[in-house]
Amino acid sequence: MRSGQTVTEINESRRLAIDGGKPVRTEPLPLEFPGIHYLDDEEIAAALRVLKSKSLFRFYGVDLQEEVANFESEFARWLGINHAVAVTSGTGALSVALSALGVGPGQEVIIPAYMWVAVASAVVNRGAIPVLAEIDNTFTLDPVSFEKQITPRTAGVILVHMSGAPGDVKAVQRIARQHGIFLLEDCAQCNGGTVDGQKVGTFGDIGAFSFQMNKNMTSGEGGCVVMNDLCLYQRTVACHDLGYGRDDQGRLSLNDSNCFLWGEGYRLDELRASLLRAQLRKLPRIIGAMHSSKYRIRKALEAFPSVQLRRIIDPRGDTGCFLITTYKDRETAGRVNRALRAEGIVTHPQGVSNVLMTEWGLHLYHNIPSLVNKTSVDGRGFPWKLAENAGPERSYAKGACPVSDSLFERSIILAIPSCLSERDEDDIIEAFEKVLHGLSLA
Numbered sequence: 124m125r126s127g128q129t130v131t132e133i134n135e136s137r138r139l140a141i142d143g144g145k146p147v148r149t150e151p152l153p154l155e156f157p158g159i160h161y162l163d164d165e166e167i168a169a170a171l172r173v174l175k176s177k178s179l180f181r182f183y184g185v186d187l188q189e190e191v192a193n194f195e196s197e198f199a200r201w202l203g204i205n206h207a208v209a210v211t212s213g214t215g216a217l218s219v220a221l222s223a224l225g226v227g228p229g230q231e232v233i234i235p236a237y238m239w240v241a242v243a244s245a246v247v248n249r250g251a252i253p254v255l256a257e258i259d260n261t262f263t264l265d266p267v268s269f270e271k272q273i274t275p276r277t278a279g280v281i282l283v284h285m286s287g288a289p290g291d292v293k294a295v296q297r298i299a300r301q302h303g304i305f306l307l308e309d310c311a312q313c314n315g316g317t318v319d320g321q322k323v324g325t326f327g328d329i330g331a332f333s334f335q336m337n338k339n340m341t342s343g344e345g346g347c348v349v350m351n352d353l354c355l356y357q358r359t360v361a362c363h364d365l366g367y368g369r370d371d372q373g374r375l376s377l378n379d380s381n382c383f384l385w386g387e388g389y390r391l392d393e394l395r396a397s398l399l400r401a402q403l404r405k406l407p408r409i410i411g412a413m414h415s416s417k418y419r420i421r422k423a424l425e426a427f428p429s430v431q432l433r434r435i436i437d438p439r440g441d442t443g444c445f446l447i448t449t450y451k452d453r454e455t456a457g458r459v460n461r462a463l464r465a466e467g468i469v470t471h472p473q474g475v476s477n478v479l480m481t482e483w484g485l486h487l488y489h490n491i492p493s494l495v496n497k498t499s500v501d502g503r504g505f506p507w508k509l510a511e512n513a514g515p516e517r518s519y520a521k522g523a524c525p526v527s528d529s530l531f532e533r534s535i536i537l538a539i540p541s542c543l544s545e546r547d548e549d550d551i552i553e554a555f556e557k558v559l560h561g562l563s564l565a
Contacts, residue, residue, distance in 0.1 A: 139561040141465035147554040148467035152547060154474045155538030157413060157444055158334075158341035161405045169397035179393050181209075182373030190396035197403055198347055204325045206356035208348045209396060210363050213311040213333020215389035216346035217245035217281075220329045222387065223348070223358040224305050226251050229511035230278035235264040236527035238283045240485035242309060243494050250506040251278065255488055255519065257526045260434045262447055262534075263290030265526070270298050276514070279305030284313035284323050285486075286536065287339075287413070287444035288435050292318055292326045299327075307331065311346075314339040315410045317440030324349050329359075334395075339409055339442055340402035342395035357382050363389045409541045413443035416543040420446060423552040429455075429564040430555075446537045447480075450564075453532040458562055460535050466554040468537070476538040480531040487531055489521035 138144030153160070169190075178184025181191035191209050199207040210216050226232060228250040234242050237258045246253040254277070257268035264282050282295045292308065299306040306327030310316070314332055316323045324330030334345035348359050357379065361367055366386035368376040377383075418438070424430050431449040435441050450456040460479050470476045475484075485491050492498070497519070499505040506512055521528060537551075559565050 137557065137561065139462055139465065139558065140467070141462045142561075146465060146467045147557060148550045150467070151469055151471040151474070152476065152551075153540040153542050154470055155444075155476050155540050156336055156341070157339045157409050157541040158402050158405075159336065160540065160542040161402070161409055165401045165404075166398050169401050170394060173393050173397045176393075181390055181393055181396070182369060184393070188393055188397070190393040190400065191391050194391075194396040194400050194403070195347070197400060199349060201403060201406075202322045202325055202330075202349060204330075204349050205351045206349065206353070206359075208356070208359045208363055209391035209399075210346045210348060210389040211391055211395075212344050212389070213309075213331065213335055213338075213346040214241040214245065215363070215387070216311075216331035216333065216348045217241055217307075217309065218248060219359055219363045219387060219389055220307055220331050220348050221245055221249045221251075222362040222384070223355055224279065224307070224329060226278055228506060228509050229276065231274060231276045232278055233269055233272050233280040235281075235283050235285075236488045236524035237262055237285055237486060237531075238281075238309070238488070239311065240491050240494075242281055242283060243488070243491060246281075247494075247506060250509060250512075252276075252506065252512050252514075252517065253494070253519075254517065255524055256280075257524050258530065259291075259526070260431075260449075260530070261288070261290060261436060262286060262433055262530070263288075264295060266291055266294040266298055268526075269295060270302075273298075273302050273304070277302070277304050279307060279328075281307045281309055282327065283309040283311075284316055286447060287313055287316070287539075288433070288441040289313055289316045289318050289323050289437060291436055292323065296326050305329070311335075311338060312444070313442055315406050316442045318437045319440075323440075325351075328352070329355060334399055334402075339413075339444060340399065340406045342398040342402065345391060345395050345399060346389075354381065358384065362387060410442045412541045412543070413539050414441060415443070416548055417441070417443040417446055417539045419548055420539075420551055420555075424448065424555060427555075427559050427565060429559065444539055444541075446539055447534055448537075449530065449534040451533070455562075455564070456533045456535055459558055459564070462558040462562060463535075463554055466558060468551060468554045470538070474538070476536075478536060480534045480536050483531075483536060488519055488524065489528070491519070494519045
């Protein structure tokens with residue numbers, strides 16, 4: 124209460140914007156692209172250096188700068204892993220990883236109900252069957268549900284470290300090893316995340332990263348596949364290229380029959396690699412900014428028992444790029460979301476933030492039409508109709524994962540930009556406090 128305020132003024136300041144009161148803020152929050160906010164002269168200079176070299180292809184050129192090779196070495200060193208293969212996208216990383224792992228018809232790959240469409244499509248495009256497992260209150264794969272889905276056909280599991288925070292990777296790793304199946308970590312939304320000091324992407328057999336526009340570090344598009352095993356590395360190199368290895372001069376090599384494969388043409392170029400090298404140097408600062416903002420907001424929300432905060436496996440290892448809050452039922456979540464948006468907790472015009480998770484598009488299994496309808500590019504039911512995949516009918520429609528469905532319906536997701544000011548954080552906190560009090564949820 125401010126000195127000199129009348130009761131009428133106090134009541135008016137508490138009236139929710141959705142009911143005609145004054146909103147907390149009228150200026151949109153910053154857009155949610157973490158790495159983009161840190162682009163500066165360093166990336167410009169890197170791009171110019173490559174352009175001036177007239178050498179854009181990674182394996183040879185007029186004046187090769189070896190940007191891709193250097194990025195791979197630097198990224199592997201940053202993660203603490205033996206090998207890294209840079210590719211053109213996160214989708215490409217998943218596809219190449221599954222190819223290197225030998226996934227194909229007659230196999231099943233377990234995936235979480237909360238992911239990105241590329242996870243399901245990578246499995247389908249290999250001719251294998253995606254098998255859904257529930258998430259838990261970490262909003263990542265539930266280890267118990269995962270283990271229940273394992274069958275004699277299970278080749279492996281994809282653990283997706285969703286919305287900035289690591290999943291329960293140690294539990295998933297243990298189960299995968301017990302059953303002799305591979306673990307692929309999808310780290311697209313959690314680059315730089317850690318569990319007990321170890322970076323995500325280094326627990327499994329292979330890890331996949333994305334450097335698309337929305338990610339913690341970015342080159343607009345890009346990705347990387349990482350691993351410790353030398354044979355898996357050699358297969359990955361072949362799969363991401365033309366299906367064969369390369370010699371020291373960047374020429375195709377036919378010396379290793381284990382790498383006579385079918386390539387997918389996902390080679391990264393020198394220009395984007397130069398940007399990624401600059402972004403990688405900034406990644407700790409980017410993550411630090413988001414983590415600081417998120418945990419200041421989370422701390423304020425701890426005072427409200429009606430708000431369930433996402434369970435974080437290791438708070439120190441949370442990259443901080445998203446805040447997820449959960450409520451007692453769907454109706455409450457909807458009321459809170461509408462009221463927060465009315466208070467100005469939105470991004471415009473391109474940003475997608477502060478939305479009910481049911482509106483979170485292709486991140487939810489039942490929002491993916493091609494998965495729900497088992498669409499095939501050949502029009503003949505590939506891969507579900509393949510003789511090798513004959514077996515129990517699987518449904519991907521809403522209701523297939525009821526625990527996950529309940530979490531989606533009761534939760535709100537808010538992006539935490541890497542450039543939030545103290546005032547921005549204050550406004551988000553004030554809006555939450557005003558709405559929760561105004562809706563009698565305090």
